[in-house]
Amino acid sequence: MNLKFIDMKKKVLMLTLIAGTLLVSSCASKKELLNCQTENKELSSNYQDSKEQLAATKARVASLEDQLAQQKRDYASLQGSLDKSLTNANSNNINISKLVDQINESNRYIRHLVEVKSKSDSLNLVLTNNLTRSLSKDEMKEVDVQVLKGVVYISLADNMLYKSGSYEINDRAAETLSKIAKIIMDYKDYDVLIEGNTDNVAVNTMAPSMKNIRNNWDLSALRASSVVQYLQDHYGVDPKRLTAGGRGEFNPIATNDTEIGKQRNRRTQIIITPKLDQFMDLIDKAPEEK
Template structure:
């Protein structure tokens, strides 16, 4: 539609000086109609997006409702079959009693009418439950299709994150064995850099080797603008006493995280809106602080890369 509008606009500009006023006005009217149609289509698209809003939570409820209704239908079917068998037995009794007593016949006839009324009610209930089951089945199939689309989208995001992890691993291959690891978990990429690569003890100034590692990481992140970047600072459990201006390990970890953000911001291709710095202090260890090796592993910077899930969130709202 946009191409049509552009073509008509171009036609208006190129021909306005060499066609009759009527043709020019006709073209202007068509252009206005097409713009109006484009706005309507855009509004329709937004309405359709909004209409998809209630679905994954409803899908599970619908599945439960479907299974409950199916169980109720099966119970009604069982009751129906038992009642019909009882009616057949009573009809047989009726034939036998018909020769013996008019009173017994009248009583049996009354029971027959009651059973017939029960059968009719159960038939109606079964019919209603079958119709409801069919409707639930159709809704379940529609939501299942949306869930399949969601799974495809998530798989695509996971593949993109795997590709990003591989690119980061290649970019930082020179720092392997120097306290740097790259791994992918739960749809995210985690880059862990021990302090021996980045900082002197008690300092938040990044050394030359650490700066080079962070800059090389930044070159990969600059090529992935749809990734949220969380930089977390971590310490061991030894209380920090190196600078009276800092309030312990938590402040030190936050300072170190902010120092990494400052280096990444030197790369102008990285959107600062994607960056978050956080200090975790000693409260998220990855090893025991009972040994020097464990403490070294806990003194680290973690860069956590998360795909932006706007499209997935929309689809979740639509399920």
């Protein structure tokens, strides 16, 4: 009996212990469950925040990648512009260099022209002075002296050289032609053209002095020929240097509608042409007076 009772007590005690253990265990599990649930909520919240942060980070990275790609494109464009600018700059430098050379060449040519003009002006002044130094004031009124590009033009009125209505040299012409002859003799290598000119009035073929003269062509040529022969015969000018020519009424310097204009057109022109290699000599040294 006692043994049975003891066994019974043992069994009860065991059941009690088991029940207590289960109870304690059950209490512990609920607490842990609550803790786990709380931790799970926190983890879920943290996970959600992390996902959102990751999504934001990915969006930021994508934006940065787009910006980087744009920066690369901008850099490539700037590099291309720089290369093009450098190429254009090199080309511009070449063009500027050529332009500078052209400007320098133009400046040299301008200086050359200024020097030539200065020498030409000096030459013209020398020749003009040589031609006019021995002419009187009265003679200068009827003698037109011009020097153009080294060529001397001496224009004499017809009444200084010829008898009225004639091609014969008058007494008055001797003094003037002697001075012109001296100039011609000073420059022995110059060619001399004597050119006759008339107005447009028809020749009076009935006048005794105009015998065998058909028109103004004949009159102008014969007047020029008279001066040529006078220079040759009276002053010893080499005839090889002389040329006589007539231009009639067709080279007027004034209108033939007035008497003054006609007087100006009735002229004999003496054209003295120096050789080119003698131009510069005249600037430095005038011929000696004789």
